Amino acid sequence: MKVEAWIFVICTVFLVLVTPAYWFVTDAGDSGADWTGTSALVMTTLLTMMVAMYLGFQAKRMDARPEDRKDAEIADGAGELGFFPPYSWWPLWCGAALAVMTFGVAVHAWWLFIIAGMLGAIALCGLVYEYYRGEHAH
CATH class of the missing domain: 1.10.287 (Helix Hairpins)
Structure with a gap:
Protein backbone atom coordinates (compact mmCIF):
# COMPACT_ATOMS: atom_id res chain seq x y z
CA MET A 1 0.00 0.00 0.00
CA LYS A 2 2.92 2.33 0.52
CA VAL A 3 3.74 2.31 -3.18
CA GLU A 4 0.16 3.25 -4.06
CA ALA A 5 0.19 6.03 -1.48
CA TRP A 6 3.42 7.43 -2.93
CA ILE A 7 1.95 7.41 -6.44
CA PHE A 8 -0.93 9.60 -5.24
CA VAL A 9 1.45 11.84 -3.26
CA ILE A 10 3.46 12.42 -6.46
CA CYS A 11 0.25 13.21 -8.35
CA THR A 12 -0.78 15.64 -5.61
CA VAL A 13 2.58 17.42 -5.70
CA PHE A 14 2.35 17.67 -9.49
CA LEU A 15 -1.12 19.16 -9.29
CA VAL A 16 -0.07 21.59 -6.55
CA LEU A 17 2.59 22.89 -8.94
CA VAL A 18 0.44 22.87 -12.08
CA THR A 19 -2.70 24.51 -10.67
CA PRO A 20 -1.19 27.96 -9.94
CA ALA A 21 0.71 27.83 -13.23
CA TYR A 22 -2.54 27.14 -15.09
CA TRP A 23 -4.28 29.94 -13.20
CA PHE A 24 -1.47 32.35 -14.08
CA VAL A 25 -1.23 31.31 -17.76
CA THR A 26 -4.97 31.59 -18.38
CA ASP A 27 -5.04 34.98 -16.62
CA ALA A 28 -8.00 33.94 -14.49
CA GLY A 29 -6.94 36.28 -11.72
CA ASP A 30 -7.61 39.53 -13.59
CA SER A 31 -10.38 38.95 -16.07
CA GLY A 32 -11.98 35.74 -14.80
CA ALA A 33 -11.20 34.07 -18.12
CA ASP A 34 -11.09 30.45 -16.97
CA TRP A 35 -12.27 29.72 -13.46
CA THR A 36 -13.66 26.38 -14.58
CA GLY A 37 -10.31 24.79 -15.34
CA THR A 38 -8.70 26.25 -12.22
CA SER A 39 -11.56 24.97 -10.06
CA ALA A 40 -11.32 21.53 -11.66
CA LEU A 41 -7.58 21.39 -10.98
CA VAL A 42 -8.07 22.48 -7.37
CA MET A 43 -10.71 19.80 -6.83
CA THR A 44 -8.51 17.17 -8.51
CA THR A 45 -5.64 18.18 -6.22
CA LEU A 46 -7.85 17.79 -3.16
CA LEU A 47 -9.16 14.42 -4.34
CA THR A 48 -5.69 12.99 -4.99
CA MET A 49 -4.56 14.30 -1.61
CA MET A 50 -7.53 12.59 0.05
CA VAL A 51 -6.73 9.25 -1.61
CA ALA A 52 -3.03 9.59 -0.73
CA MET A 53 -3.88 10.25 2.92
CA TYR A 54 -6.28 7.29 3.05
CA LEU A 55 -3.77 4.90 1.50
CA GLY A 56 -1.01 6.23 3.75
CA PHE A 57 -3.08 5.66 6.90
CA GLN A 58 -4.09 2.19 5.73
CA ALA A 59 -0.48 1.29 4.92
CA LYS A 60 0.51 2.05 8.53
CA ARG A 61 -2.24 -0.18 9.90
CA MET A 62 -1.61 -3.17 7.59
CA ASP A 63 1.06 -5.80 7.70
CA ALA A 64 3.54 -5.46 4.86
CA ARG A 65 2.49 -7.29 1.71
CA PRO A 66 5.10 -9.31 -0.20
CA GLU A 67 5.33 -6.61 -2.86
CA ASP A 68 6.04 -4.01 -0.16
CA ARG A 69 9.00 -5.89 1.32
CA LYS A 70 12.48 -5.76 -0.20
CA ASP A 71 13.42 -9.23 1.10
CA ALA A 72 10.31 -11.00 -0.26
CA GLU A 73 10.50 -14.02 -2.54
CA ILE A 74 8.14 -14.84 -5.40
CA ALA A 75 6.72 -17.75 -3.39
CA ASP A 76 5.59 -15.33 -0.65
CA GLY A 77 2.88 -14.06 -2.99
CA ALA A 78 1.50 -17.54 -3.72
CA GLY A 79 -1.99 -18.54 -2.70
CA GLU A 80 -5.50 -17.31 -3.24
CA LEU A 81 -5.64 -13.79 -4.65
CA GLY A 82 -9.28 -13.10 -3.92
CA PHE A 83 -12.75 -13.52 -5.34
CA PHE A 84 -13.30 -12.72 -8.99
CA PRO A 85 -16.91 -12.79 -10.18
CA PRO A 86 -17.90 -14.87 -13.19
CA TYR A 87 -19.49 -13.45 -16.32
CA SER A 88 -22.62 -11.38 -15.84
CA TRP A 89 -25.17 -9.78 -18.15
Missing part, protein backbone atom coordinates in the same frame (compact mmCIF):
# COMPACT_ATOMS: atom_id res chain seq x y z
CA TRP A 90 -26.50 -7.37 -15.51
CA PRO A 91 -23.95 -4.59 -16.08
CA LEU A 92 -24.96 -4.50 -19.75
CA TRP A 93 -28.62 -3.97 -18.85
CA CYS A 94 -27.76 -1.35 -16.21
CA GLY A 95 -25.68 0.56 -18.76
CA ALA A 96 -28.35 0.25 -21.45
CA ALA A 97 -31.02 1.57 -19.08
CA LEU A 98 -28.81 4.52 -18.12
CA ALA A 99 -28.13 5.26 -21.80
CA VAL A 100 -31.86 5.27 -22.59
CA MET A 101 -32.55 7.47 -19.55
CA THR A 102 -29.92 9.95 -20.75
CA PHE A 103 -31.39 9.87 -24.24
CA GLY A 104 -34.85 10.51 -22.79
CA VAL A 105 -33.59 13.61 -20.96
CA ALA A 106 -31.75 14.83 -24.07
CA VAL A 107 -34.83 14.69 -26.29
CA HIS A 108 -37.28 15.77 -23.55
CA ALA A 109 -39.11 12.45 -23.63
CA TRP A 110 -39.86 12.08 -19.94
CA TRP A 111 -42.01 9.02 -20.52
CA LEU A 112 -38.93 7.28 -21.95
CA PHE A 113 -36.89 8.39 -18.93
CA ILE A 114 -39.46 6.93 -16.53
CA ILE A 115 -39.74 3.60 -18.37
CA ALA A 116 -35.96 3.26 -18.59
CA GLY A 117 -35.70 4.19 -14.90
CA MET A 118 -38.04 1.36 -13.96
CA LEU A 119 -36.15 -1.11 -16.15
CA GLY A 120 -32.88 0.22 -14.71
CA ALA A 121 -34.13 -0.40 -11.17
CA ILE A 122 -34.91 -4.00 -12.11
CA ALA A 123 -31.48 -4.39 -13.70
CA LEU A 124 -29.78 -2.88 -10.64
CA CYS A 125 -31.64 -5.28 -8.34
CA GLY A 126 -30.53 -8.14 -10.57
CA LEU A 127 -26.91 -6.94 -10.35
CA VAL A 128 -26.99 -6.52 -6.57
CA TYR A 129 -28.71 -9.84 -5.83
CA GLU A 130 -26.88 -11.85 -8.50
CA TYR A 131 -25.07 -14.04 -5.96
CA TYR A 132 -28.20 -14.88 -3.96
CA ARG A 133 -29.89 -17.01 -6.63
CA GLY A 134 -29.08 -19.06 -9.68
CA GLU A 135 -25.95 -21.08 -10.38
CA HIS A 136 -23.60 -18.62 -8.59
CA ALA A 137 -25.57 -18.47 -5.32
CA HIS A 138 -23.49 -18.42 -2.15
Whole structure:
Protein backbone atom coordinates (compact mmCIF):
# COMPACT_ATOMS: atom_id res chain seq x y z
CA MET A 1 0.00 0.00 0.00
CA LYS A 2 2.92 2.33 0.52
CA VAL A 3 3.74 2.31 -3.18
CA GLU A 4 0.16 3.25 -4.06
CA ALA A 5 0.19 6.03 -1.48
CA TRP A 6 3.42 7.43 -2.93
CA ILE A 7 1.95 7.41 -6.44
CA PHE A 8 -0.93 9.60 -5.24
CA VAL A 9 1.45 11.84 -3.26
CA ILE A 10 3.46 12.42 -6.46
CA CYS A 11 0.25 13.21 -8.35
CA THR A 12 -0.78 15.64 -5.61
CA VAL A 13 2.58 17.42 -5.70
CA PHE A 14 2.35 17.67 -9.49
CA LEU A 15 -1.12 19.16 -9.29
CA VAL A 16 -0.07 21.59 -6.55
CA LEU A 17 2.59 22.89 -8.94
CA VAL A 18 0.44 22.87 -12.08
CA THR A 19 -2.70 24.51 -10.67
CA PRO A 20 -1.19 27.96 -9.94
CA ALA A 21 0.71 27.83 -13.23
CA TYR A 22 -2.54 27.14 -15.09
CA TRP A 23 -4.28 29.94 -13.20
CA PHE A 24 -1.47 32.35 -14.08
CA VAL A 25 -1.23 31.31 -17.76
CA THR A 26 -4.97 31.59 -18.38
CA ASP A 27 -5.04 34.98 -16.62
CA ALA A 28 -8.00 33.94 -14.49
CA GLY A 29 -6.94 36.28 -11.72
CA ASP A 30 -7.61 39.53 -13.59
CA SER A 31 -10.38 38.95 -16.07
CA GLY A 32 -11.98 35.74 -14.80
CA ALA A 33 -11.20 34.07 -18.12
CA ASP A 34 -11.09 30.45 -16.97
CA TRP A 35 -12.27 29.72 -13.46
CA THR A 36 -13.66 26.38 -14.58
CA GLY A 37 -10.31 24.79 -15.34
CA THR A 38 -8.70 26.25 -12.22
CA SER A 39 -11.56 24.97 -10.06
CA ALA A 40 -11.32 21.53 -11.66
CA LEU A 41 -7.58 21.39 -10.98
CA VAL A 42 -8.07 22.48 -7.37
CA MET A 43 -10.71 19.80 -6.83
CA THR A 44 -8.51 17.17 -8.51
CA THR A 45 -5.64 18.18 -6.22
CA LEU A 46 -7.85 17.79 -3.16
CA LEU A 47 -9.16 14.42 -4.34
CA THR A 48 -5.69 12.99 -4.99
CA MET A 49 -4.56 14.30 -1.61
CA MET A 50 -7.53 12.59 0.05
CA VAL A 51 -6.73 9.25 -1.61
CA ALA A 52 -3.03 9.59 -0.73
CA MET A 53 -3.88 10.25 2.92
CA TYR A 54 -6.28 7.29 3.05
CA LEU A 55 -3.77 4.90 1.50
CA GLY A 56 -1.01 6.23 3.75
CA PHE A 57 -3.08 5.66 6.90
CA GLN A 58 -4.09 2.19 5.73
CA ALA A 59 -0.48 1.29 4.92
CA LYS A 60 0.51 2.05 8.53
CA ARG A 61 -2.24 -0.18 9.90
CA MET A 62 -1.61 -3.17 7.59
CA ASP A 63 1.06 -5.80 7.70
CA ALA A 64 3.54 -5.46 4.86
CA ARG A 65 2.49 -7.29 1.71
CA PRO A 66 5.10 -9.31 -0.20
CA GLU A 67 5.33 -6.61 -2.86
CA ASP A 68 6.04 -4.01 -0.16
CA ARG A 69 9.00 -5.89 1.32
CA LYS A 70 12.48 -5.76 -0.20
CA ASP A 71 13.42 -9.23 1.10
CA ALA A 72 10.31 -11.00 -0.26
CA GLU A 73 10.50 -14.02 -2.54
CA ILE A 74 8.14 -14.84 -5.40
CA ALA A 75 6.72 -17.75 -3.39
CA ASP A 76 5.59 -15.33 -0.65
CA GLY A 77 2.88 -14.06 -2.99
CA ALA A 78 1.50 -17.54 -3.72
CA GLY A 79 -1.99 -18.54 -2.70
CA GLU A 80 -5.50 -17.31 -3.24
CA LEU A 81 -5.64 -13.79 -4.65
CA GLY A 82 -9.28 -13.10 -3.92
CA PHE A 83 -12.75 -13.52 -5.34
CA PHE A 84 -13.30 -12.72 -8.99
CA PRO A 85 -16.91 -12.79 -10.18
CA PRO A 86 -17.90 -14.87 -13.19
CA TYR A 87 -19.49 -13.45 -16.32
CA SER A 88 -22.62 -11.38 -15.84
CA TRP A 89 -25.17 -9.78 -18.15
CA TRP A 90 -26.50 -7.37 -15.51
CA PRO A 91 -23.95 -4.59 -16.08
CA LEU A 92 -24.96 -4.50 -19.75
CA TRP A 93 -28.62 -3.97 -18.85
CA CYS A 94 -27.76 -1.35 -16.21
CA GLY A 95 -25.68 0.56 -18.76
CA ALA A 96 -28.35 0.25 -21.45
CA ALA A 97 -31.02 1.57 -19.08
CA LEU A 98 -28.81 4.52 -18.12
CA ALA A 99 -28.13 5.26 -21.80
CA VAL A 100 -31.86 5.27 -22.59
CA MET A 101 -32.55 7.47 -19.55
CA THR A 102 -29.92 9.95 -20.75
CA PHE A 103 -31.39 9.87 -24.24
CA GLY A 104 -34.85 10.51 -22.79
CA VAL A 105 -33.59 13.61 -20.96
CA ALA A 106 -31.75 14.83 -24.07
CA VAL A 107 -34.83 14.69 -26.29
CA HIS A 108 -37.28 15.77 -23.55
CA ALA A 109 -39.11 12.45 -23.63
CA TRP A 110 -39.86 12.08 -19.94
CA TRP A 111 -42.01 9.02 -20.52
CA LEU A 112 -38.93 7.28 -21.95
CA PHE A 113 -36.89 8.39 -18.93
CA ILE A 114 -39.46 6.93 -16.53
CA ILE A 115 -39.74 3.60 -18.37
CA ALA A 116 -35.96 3.26 -18.59
CA GLY A 117 -35.70 4.19 -14.90
CA MET A 118 -38.04 1.36 -13.96
CA LEU A 119 -36.15 -1.11 -16.15
CA GLY A 120 -32.88 0.22 -14.71
CA ALA A 121 -34.13 -0.40 -11.17
CA ILE A 122 -34.91 -4.00 -12.11
CA ALA A 123 -31.48 -4.39 -13.70
CA LEU A 124 -29.78 -2.88 -10.64
CA CYS A 125 -31.64 -5.28 -8.34
CA GLY A 126 -30.53 -8.14 -10.57
CA LEU A 127 -26.91 -6.94 -10.35
CA VAL A 128 -26.99 -6.52 -6.57
CA TYR A 129 -28.71 -9.84 -5.83
CA GLU A 130 -26.88 -11.85 -8.50
CA TYR A 131 -25.07 -14.04 -5.96
CA TYR A 132 -28.20 -14.88 -3.96
CA ARG A 133 -29.89 -17.01 -6.63
CA GLY A 134 -29.08 -19.06 -9.68
CA GLU A 135 -25.95 -21.08 -10.38
CA HIS A 136 -23.60 -18.62 -8.59
CA ALA A 137 -25.57 -18.47 -5.32
CA HIS A 138 -23.49 -18.42 -2.15
